[in-house]
Amino acid sequence: MENKTTIHDIAKALKIDASTVSRALNNSPRVSQKTKERIMAKANELGYQRNLLASNLRKNVTNTIGVIVPRISRHFFSSVISGIEETAYDAGYNVIICQSLEQLKRERKLVETLLANRVEGVLLSVSMETDEFDHLLHMKNNGTPFLFFDRHCEIEGISSVLIDDFQGGFDATEHLILNGCKNIGHFSGPQELAIYRNRTAGYRKALEKHKIPYRPELVVRSSLMENDGAEGAKTLLSLPYKVDGLFSANDIAAIGAMKYFKNEGVKVPDDIAIVGFSNEPVSGIIDPSLTTMDQPGFQIGQIATKLLLEEISNAPNANPILAKTKILKSSLIERDSSRKCN
Amino acid sequence: MENKTTIHDIAKALKIDASTVSRALNNSPRVSQKTKERIMAKANELGYQRNLLASNLRKNVTNTIGVIVPRISRHFFSSVISGIEETAYDAGYNVIICQSLEQLKRERKLVETLLANRVEGVLLSVSMETDEFDHLLHMKNNGTPFLFFDRHCEIEGISSVLIDDFQGGFDATEHLILNGCKNIGHFSGPQELAIYRNRTAGYRKALEKHKIPYRPELVVRSSLMENDGAEGAKTLLSLPYKVDGLFSANDIAAIGAMKYFKNEGVKVPDDIAIVGFSNEPVSGIIDPSLTTMDQPGFQIGQIATKLLLEEISNAPNANPILAKTKILKSSLIERDSSRKCN
DNA sequence: CTGTTAGCGCATTCAT
C-alpha cells in the first residue's frame, strides 16, 4: 500500500481536473488526444497505478470469482484450478482460491469471506464433512451465482459439473469383461460419497449387462489407501475361486493391490487385470499393466468457469438459467494394448 | 453483487446513525451492549454483510497477499501453496493465486494485476522464461514487499526461501557412496537452471570428499522426462565399466531408469542403487527400492509466508529488514532399509 | 455512549 499517486496527484501536476484524468485513463473518447497523451505520460512518470478497490467500489463490480476446494495439493483439484484460472483469466476475472481442508467449519467461514469480498460467483467442491447446507443456501438467497464441481449437493437451481462415475465404473468393468475376465473384484470407498456409490453401481450394471452374477464377496470397501489395496488383494486371493479382474475405485488402492499380487507371483494383467480410477498423476508412469480411468480435471475447471461466468452475466435477468448438470465422461487409458486376461 | 443492505439501511431501520452501526459491527467498546444487540439482530435479519471493498478502501489495507507460481498443478507448487494458504489464513490474510504458465509476459501482467489489487505483499517463483526483471524491480521501487521461493533472481534486498540443492545433491551422492557404490551416474537437467547446477555441484563435491574421480561420461543431461531416464539408463549400461549407483536430479527420470534397468534384468538396488529428487508424490508409492530426496513444499510455503508477513508489518519502518535467504534442507527418504550396492 | 462531519480513490452526471 505504498503507491500513493492518485488521479488527483496527476491532475494537480497537470493543472487539470481529476475527472478528466479519470476519463483519459479509461480511454474515454471525450478527451482530446493531446491531453490524453500528456496524462498518460505523467501517469507513467509518477508510476501511477489504478486503485482497483476504489474503482470497483465505485463501479460496483469486482471481476473476481471465488473457488473452494478441499485441498489444493490433491492433483485432481489443482488440475481443475488450472482450468478455472485459465478460463477466468482470459475473461478478465481474478480468482481467489481457498481450501476447506475437508472441514465444514472452514468451508462456512470461507463462503462468508468470499461474499464479504464481493466475489461475483463461486465454484466449489464440498468438503467430506459437509452435511449441512445453510451456508450454501445463504449464497443462493443472497443472489451470488455459484456451482458445484466434482462433489456436489442437491440444491434446487444450482448447477454442477461432474464426472460420470456410473459410466466410468461401467466402462471399467466392461473393459475387463470384454478382455475375458469372469470373476471381477471391486474396491469401493466410503458409501456416503456419491462418487463411490455411482462407480459401484456402474460395476454392477456392467455385470448385469453381460449376465455375470453379482457376488457381494467380490466387493471390498475401504478408504482406498495403498495398504487397503494390498489388504483387498489378499482378500480376493483368499476366495475359493480364481479372481481374474479388479476394478478399483481409485488408483492408489489399485497400485497397492498390484504390488501385492506381483509379490505373490500373481501376474498382472495376465493372471488378473486391473483398472483403477485415476486421482494422481501416478498411474501414468507406474506400470503399463495398470489401466486407468482418466478424470479430466482441467476440462472440468474450464467448463465450470464458463458456466459460472454465463450465470454471472445473466444474473440480473428476471428468469434464471435453468440449472443444468454437465456431466463429463472419464476416459479409459490403456498403456499396454496387449492386455489380456486368461 | 446483490447484497444491497448497508450500514445505512440498518441505521435507518433502527433510527440511529450509521457510524454507531459501524462501531457496533466492529465490536467497539463505545457502544452500549443494548444497542449492539439491537444492531446485530437487525443486521442478521436483513442479511447484512460488510462490504470489504469499502472497508478496505477506507482503512487503506487489503489483508491480501498475491502468489505467482509457474503452474498450480505441479505437485511441488501446490504443496507450497497449501503452506502459504494455511499460514496466511491463520494470520487473517486472503491469498490470490496466479500462474505464469512459465511465460514472462504473463508474469509481468500478473504483477501489475496484483499491484492494482493492492496486495500487501507477493510471493513468487519465477517462470523459466524470466530473464528480465523490470516488473520485479518495479515492485521493489513501488515498496511492495515480496520474496522468492524455490526459483529466485538475484535482486538486492529481496529475500528468498530455497531448497538447498547443493546439499541435497551432496547427501544423495554420499548416501550412495556410503552404501558401497563406486561408479555413480548422474542425471542432470537444463544447465540454465540453478537448481540443476547446484545439484550437480553437490554430486561432484561428494565424489571429491570421498576421493572418487569425477568422470564426465557418467553425467547425462536431459529434460528429465521419463523416457530421458530410460535413455540415460541405456547410456550408463553401455559404459565399459559397471555403474552401480545413480543420482537423478528428479524422480521421473529416476523412475524411467528404474524401469529400463528392471527390464534389462539389472536389479535395483542390488546391481544399481538409485536416488532421485522428488517432484511428484509418485515416488512414495512407486517402488521401495527407489530412495528419494523429499522437497518440503508445504514447509517452504509456511516459512515464505511468515517472512513476508513480517516484512509487511515492518514495511513502514525506515530501516528495512535485511534480505535473508532461508535455505531448507531436503531430506533423504528411504523406504527399504536393506538397500545395498554390490 | 452516540451523532456529525469528512474523506479513502475513483467514475459519473450535469453543467459549461
Add this chain to the structure above:
DNA sequence: ATGAATGCGCTAACAG
C-alpha cells in the same frame, strides 16, 4: 472537450 459536484460503503476524528 473539460470542470464541478456527488456518492459507492465504510471508518475515524471530533464533538457533545
